[in-house]
Amino acid sequence: MIRFRADWFDGRSARACPVEVVWDGALLRGEDLKEGRELFRHPFAACRIEPPLGTAARLLHLPGGSCLESRDFRGVAELERLTRRNVSWRGVHRAESSFVLALGALGIIVLATWLGIAFGIPFLADRTAERLPPGLLSGVSRQTFAAMEEHYLAASQLEPERRAVLEGLLRKVAGDGGEGVSFRLACRRGKQIGANAFALPDGQIVITDQLVALAESDDELEGVLAHEVAHVKHRHAARGLLRSVGVYLLASALLGDAASIQTAFASFPMILVETGYSREFEFEADREAGRYLLASGRDTAPFRRLLERLEQSHGGLAPPAFIATHPPGPERIKALMALEP
């Protein structure tokens, strides 16, 4: 038998009626405190106890739409315990009431976030990217190429023979493309982008006249082409995209309640994570280029020299390492050297 005091709200008006609630094992009865008459009688099985939350008053929902509000925490908790209601929520409430457990929860959040960013998201994104049909990105490849042609590229000023040599180099480096991917080389004069090369997921490789001019030997250009081909063969575009989706979902889970502070604040760490992934892909492409050069009996020196010259041509004005999409030149060169036996 459990008794506790509560306010009864009949759900028809906002008036509160102080009652004494009695649970006798089967029924929940309410007696008006002032007049002593019985106001309600319900089988307890049909009643619902709202789980405890902070130091808020306890709520009980009764059939018929009325409810009880009680500050007799002991009484209601006792009723909950005896009738084995809200077992898991009571556990959550216990954790929320303990600073130690809350700090533990915070530790888990930090650990899980780090694990997610470092391993979870890359693993899931990369596995999914493997299973995606390769032709999926051909639409966006063509669109991106068209956009680049419109704003950043102009017609190449290289002689046709030179271009043919480069196309031959690409065929040598890329081998066969596989389904959905066909390697094609486009030589263009880069407008603002200067000495540059990039690869689109469907196998379209673009190299600028300025980069061709910067190279002192065809070996160096072979290294560049191998780097770009690696971007395509290892599906960096799809993997990067899926990883971004993962980061967005992770941020949504973390910031569930997006207050205005948090939305401005969240995008910066997300950018940090995404540029981190981008640098990882650059290192991977460098590695493949280095391995290609080594496998064909050469060393990584040609590619390294070109990277050094590229670095100098940009004059050292680069965004800080942690927010850049490419790793700093010196680090890339060091990584390449480490490949050599």
Add this chain to the structure above:
Amino acid sequence: MSHNDGASGNYILKGAPGSGEPRLLRSSKVEFKGTAGEYFRIWAVNTCLTIVTCGLYLAWAKVRKRRYFYSATLLDGRPFSYTADPKAIFKGYLIITVCLILINVTNFVHPLLNTAASLLFGVLFPFLIHKSLRFRARHTVYCNIPFRFHGELSECYRVFFFAPMLIPITLGLFIPYWDFLRKRYFYGKMGYGSQHPDFCGKAGAFYLYYLLGVAVAAVVVVVPVFFFYPLFSGYFTEILMNLPEKQRRAAAVGLTFMGTMLVGFIVVTVLNVILYAKTTVHCLEHTSLGRVQFICELRAPKLLWIQISNLVAVLLSVGLLAPWAQVRKHRYVAESITVVSDASLSEFTAGLKQQEVGAVGDAATDFFDMEIGL
């Protein structure tokens, strides 16, 4: 003269305009009993559970956090409650997430699909708002009587779809009026129980507030810029001179861009806070629920201070102070509201039973962090 009978409300004698008779008015200040420590623990445990379940627990976490704020907000010593069923919100989140992923993926099959999807979303937007307002109101309960949003879908489309089209035509002069329309739609249709609301706010006031906001923002920005520009331009020129020729233009562009963004951010923040404070006070004090009226003591300078110090604190603490910031802001806004009535609050009745409202609209507007109405 004022009496205090020891209950949570104060009795004040006030003459009703035009009645010639003094009326006994009862005023109850909204109280917020939540604390940063308590909420921090709730936030930590629930966010942890969300991550550990790979996001499946998110709907339950959101409901529990919202329930905390509602139940810690007291009027006349009685708490509000949030009665939404997390299962319904979970379904809403699932639908939204699937749609988002589909849209992002189809964008790569054919980029035009993305445009189509955006257009579709634009058309559906007022519908989502409508559903969200009705859902939120239906599940906001005080003394076991739910609120009720009376807005019609047709009016929702007029306010949120057709009205914004006038903005470009009037070169932006329509914006304060659009704000007025949105607020009138919200405050004028938010009823409690069987009681319909009555909104008598004026669009003219909104124009005044926008003027004030723009003026203050201009002063706040223009004055320091004119003052500091001579100082900083020398400093920046020095940096630029140290760079090699080729980079100077790029660096100058970069610095100017960052500076403009920072200034823009400050302007927008100041403007938003002033507008929010002024329009909320105006709307609340021009809304009545039967014989219940409101007094709002929200002030822009204090709110601005709270928002900015909150932002700094959250940035410096890498987000750990976010729960504290939320509690702090909610406390200031909630406790600025006083409810005044010459009848007891317990005289409200429930009225007709409301139908259940699907949670997809609420989930969608929640997910995209759309601030509607308040």
